[in-house]
Amino acid sequence: MDMSQYLGIFLDEAREHLQNLNDQLMTLEEHSDDSELLNSIFRSAHTLKGSSGQMGFNNMMELTHTMENVFDALRNKKITASADMVDVLFEGLDHLAAMIDSIEQSGSDARDVAETKKQLEALTGKKDTSKSETVKSSNDGAMKQQNDPQAHFLKLEDYEKAYVKQALDQNLKVYEIQVTLNKDCVLKAARAYMIANALEEEGTILATRPATEAIEKEEFDQKLVYLAAVACDEQKLKHKIETISEVAALDVSSISEIEEQRAPQKQQTVATEKKRDQTSRTSAAAVKKPVAVAKTLRVNLDRIDQLMNLFEELMIDRGRLERVASDNHHSDLSDTVEKIKRVTNQMQETLLNLRMEPIEQVFNRFPRLVRSLSKELNKKVNFVVKGGDTELDRTVIEELGDPLMHMIRNSMDHGIELPAVREAKGKNPEGTLTLAAYYNGNQVIVEIKDDGAGINREKVLDKAIEKNVVTEEEARTMTENQIDHLLFASGFSTADKISDISGRGVGLDVVESKIQSLNGTVEVVSAPDQGTTFTVKLPMTLSIINALLIQTGEEVYAVPITSITETALKRQVKTFTIHDQTVMDYRESVIPLVSLADYFAVPDRKTDKREGSENRGAVVILSHGDKKVALTADQLLGYQDVVVKPLGKYLEKVPGFSGTTILGDGRAALIIDCQRLIETNKTIKERA
Amino acid sequence: MTSQEKQLKVILFEMNGETYGVPVEQVLSIEKVDGITRLPNAASFVKGVMNLRSIITPIIDVRERFQMGHSKITPESRIIVVEQDEMSVGLLVDSSKEVLDIDADQLEQTPEMIGGSSAEYLSAVAKIGEDQLLLLLNLKQVLNQNDVAALRAIGDEA
Numbered sequence: 001m002d003m004s005q006y007l008g009i010f011l012d013e014a015r016e017h018l019q020n021l022n023d024q025l026m027t028l029e030e031h032s033d034d035s036e037l038l039n040s041i042f043r044s045a046h047t048l049k050g051s052s053g054q055m056g057f058n059n060m061m062e063l064t065h066t067m068e069n070v071f072d073a074l075r076n077k078k079i080t081a082s083a084d085m086v087d088v089l090f091e092g093l094d095h096l097a098a099m100i101d102s103i104e105q106s107g108s109d110a111r112d113v114a115e116t117k118k119q120l121e122a123l124t125g126k127k128d129t130s131k132s133e134t135v136k137s138s139n140d141g142a143m144k145q146q147n148d149p150q151a152h153f154l155k156l157e158d159y160e161k162a163y164v165k166q167a168l169d170q171n172l173k174v175y176e177i178q179v180t181l182n183k184d185c186v187l188k189a190a191r192a193y194m195i196a197n198a199l200e201e202e203g204t205i206l207a208t209r210p211a212t213e214a215i216e217k218e219e220f221d222q223k224l225v226y227l228a229a230v231a232c233d234e235q236k237l238k239h240k241i242e243t244i245s246e247v248a249a250l251d252v253s254s255i256s257e258i259e260e261q262r263a264p265q266k267q268q269t270v271a272t273e274k275k276r277d278q279t280s281r282t283s284a285a286a287v288k289k290p291v292a293v294a295k296t297l298r299v300n301l302d303r304i305d306q307l308m309n310l311f312e313e314l315m316i317d318r319g320r321l322e323r324v325a326s327d328n329h330h331s332d333l334s335d336t337v338e339k340i341k342r343v344t345n346q347m348q349e350t351l352l353n354l355r356m357e358p359i360e361q362v363f364n365r366f367p368r369l370v371r372s373l374s375k376e377l378n379k380k381v382n383f384v385v386k387g388g389d390t391e392l393d394r395t396v397i398e399e400l401g402d403p404l405m406h407m408i409r410n411s412m413d414h415g416i417e418l419p420a421v422r423e424a425k426g427k428n429p430e431g432t433l434t435l436a437a438y439y440n441g442n443q444v445i446v447e448i449k450d451d452g453a454g455i456n457r458e459k460v461l462d463k464a465i466e467k468n469v470v471t472e473e474e475a476r477t478m479t480e481n482q483i484d485h486l487l488f489a490s491g492f493s494t495a496d497k498i499s500d501i502s503g504r505g506v507g508l509d510v511v512e513s514k515i516q517s518l519n520g521t522v523e524v525v526s527a528p529d530q531g532t533t534f535t536v537k538l539p540m541t542l543s544i545i546n547a548l549l550i551q552t553g554e555e556v557y558a559v560p561i562t563s564i565t566e567t568a569l570k571r572q573v574k575t576f577t578i579h580d581q582t583v584m585d586y587r588e589s590v591i592p593l594v595s596l597a598d599y600f601a602v603p604d605r606k607t608d609k610r611e612g613s614e615n616r617g618a619v620v621i622l623s624h625g626d627k628k629v630a631l632t633a634d635q636l637l638g639y640q641d642v643v644v645k646p647l648g649k650y651l652e653k654v655p656g657f658s659g660t661t662i663l664g665d666g667r668a669a670l671i672i673d674c675q676r677l678i679e680t681n682k683t684i685k686e687r688a
Numbered sequence: 689m690t691s692q693e694k695q696l697k698v699i700l701f702e703m704n705g706e707t708y709g710v711p712v713e714q715v716l717s718i719e720k721v722d723g724i725t726r727l728p729n730a731a732s733f734v735k736g737v738m739n740l741r742s743i744i745t746p747i748i749d750v751r752e753r754f755q756m757g758h759s760k761i762t763p764e765s766r767i768i769v770v771e772q773d774e775m776s777v778g779l780l781v782d783s784s785k786e787v788l789d790i791d792a793d794q795l796e797q798t799p800e801m802i803g804g805s806s807a808e809y810l811s812a813v814a815k816i817g818e819d820q821l822l823l824l825l826n827l828k829q830v831l832n833q834n835d836v837a838a839l840r841a842i843g844d845e846a
Contacts, residue, residue, distance in 0.1 A: 309742040600728035668725040668739045
């Protein structure tokens with residue numbers, strides 16, 4: 001049986017369950033007697049087992065099954081949770097995560113998990129009891145009905161009625177679908193899974209008989225009943241299900257009203273429970289809640305990009321239209337153009353929002369990291385996460401995980417002290433590590449803050465000199481901020497001994513380059529014995545940046561505003577020459593002056609022979625870390641929000657640019673890679 | 689097999705007085721030359737990039753790619769946008785001509801001596817008309833990125 005078309009859904013859902021399990025296991029350690037939590041964990045594990053089995057990933061299924069047994073025993077109070085137990089369970093989750101990755105990459109879930117499985121089995125004190133006792137669902141009413149093949153939806157639970165009512169209110173059609181499978185159908189659960197998928201492609205399943213758990217365990221004869229809210233018509237629905245093989249009979253009837261209406265009250269409950277709802281959504285598919293589910297849609301990112309492209313074209317034409325309108329002084333035309341402008345501005349915002357996702361997705365993986373690090377390092381840490389709902393461009397989120405991890409490791413390793421040391425300093429033996437995200441204008445700020453020892457600047461300097469990052473001479477004139485920033489210098493590690501946590505040679509230096517590649521900045525502030533704060537500033541989106549357009553000769557380039565410290569007119573600055581290198585005075589220091597025309601060898605530049613011509617033009621001060629370069633151009637054309645487009649595969653190796661953008665007149669302009677400009681200039685200077 | 693069964697549709701263009709062709713299914717569009725943005729640091733045959741319906745398209749001067757000097761842009765000049773390995777690249781050529789059906793049996797292996805250094809960029813030749821030769825481009829080779837990098841590396845050393 002070919003299940004490959006379900007692979008995508010399977011992987012997505014498996015990852016979702018895994019994340020739930022991870023989150024809930026963290027909570028479990030503190031709330032080991034929360035039966036609601038235990039039930040939810042069990043359900044997630046159970047669904048994961050079911051779906052991996054249906055997809056034919058037996059290794060994964062077996063491992064989940066072993067874990068499920070532990071959860072079941074916990075739930076039934078046969079055993080109680082301990083830190084060691086949670087460790088083993090986490091180990092199991094790691095294996096599952098690795099399996100999911102490997103399924104995605106190679107289609108195989110092969111992995112050696114024997115050791116973990118043995119440990120898991122030891123927890124329950126019994127070897128695999130293949131059919132664990134019947135699941136006692138919290139929802140007995142549904143269970144009673146499940147084995148009655150004649151079950152009809154005349155007897156709906158109150159909450160189910162509420163969903164039907166809601167779906168009808170939303171003008172969706174609600175159908176009762178009775179499916180009878182062939183008598184000799186082998187993989188009944190798999191068929192049921194395919195039917196459920198077919199239905200979900202069209203809408204939402206409101207309820208099933210028997211309940212999903214029973215379906216997964218194949219605890220039914222041949223008959224399945226679904227109640228679904230869909231947008232398509234009966235014909236299409238029928239056709240979809242009929243094409244699934246081994247379906248013997250199908251009966252679809254429409255439900256147009258529901259006799260009793262206690263919906264409003266119920267609706268509220270659903271809304272407030274939205275969060276928990278996500279947790280149990282797929283596991284308790286029997287009670288799919290239209291409020292949470294019907295509103296989301298998985299869309300291929302390519303399609304959104306395509307939409308973006310079309311929109312940009314529209315924006316360019318809008319610019320032309322605006323010019324025509326302003327040239328023609330026709331009031332109807334101007335009014336219409338004005339209106340188009342407003343609408344397109346809103347469209348732009350909406351489109352950008354499509355790519356936004358909550359930063360939670362990265363934050364979620366850190367509680368576990370902190371937990372295991374604090375055990376390893378024998379430190380006590382209270383990990384606080386704030387602002388997980390802050391939204392960022394999906395591309396940024398994907399890239400953010402590693403840099404944040406390095407900074408958290410650094411804070412855990414070097415920042416927060418051992419409990420005894422903290423006590424001696426009169427601090428709370430338990431350190432606090434805060435990971436917070438919030439908006440600041442067009443930027444998103446992510447802070448990693450610890451209340452530890454702070455940066456030992458003396459040690460940093462010694463190390464930096466020892467590793468030839470700075471010379472002793474340079475070291476004497478460095479400000480505290482500059483010293484702190486040395487943490488990000490490459491090939492730098494202050495750990496006394498190379499630990500497993502940080503100081504592996506790679507670390508904070510990767511952080512800075514990564515954050516900069518996302519057009520962001522990272523800073524560190526520290527006070528002795530009060531702690532260290534890493535502050536990452538990121539643009540909300542990578543697709544649109546604010547840039548300064550500069551012109552030299554006929555050519556226009558864009559400079560990302562994040563790299564610009566300030567701008568000046570050339571005649572305002574004092575320049576002179578040292579060793580063939582033109583430099584300028586800048587706040588009591590001297591920085592190199594680079595001409596845009598020379599840097600990019602701009603051709604056909606009309607040389608202005610008039611007097612004082614070398615004083616014409618403008619200067620843009622660019623900075624990267626604490627290095628600065630002054631870039632000169634003929635003129636500054638102004639700041640503008642520009643849409644960033646990559647140079648593309650064919651030209652990806654061409655250095656000097658971080659992308660391109662399209663100007664109002666439809667021409668392409670290059671976005672200068674300021675980091676490279678500054679660093680190339682350094683090497684030129686060293687050579688000279 | 690009759691010649692009817694295996695036909696190749698090619699778009700013809702002219703360069704340096706010779707007639708070249710690319711398979712029509714690899715051609716996305718033919719554009720007039722307008723608004724190419726120069727791309728510093730790229731290999732010399734990369735004329736720059738152009739915005740074509742919101743897609744930034746690299747433009748390469750085929751003549752320079754073949755080391756036959758560089759193209760002069762005239763009102764006849766065209767950009768043939770082709771697709772190869774999921775990249776779209778514009779080829780700057782002297783002028784574009786008609787679409788032609790060629791029978792597969794008209795195609796011949798590229799003789800070693802044709803066009804000198806450019807022979808490696810051809811996949812086949814075909815006789816069209818009395819004394820005209822059609823040179824069929826090997827786009828994979830023409831758009832070989834290793835060359836772009838290699839040439840640039842030489843530039844960096846200098």
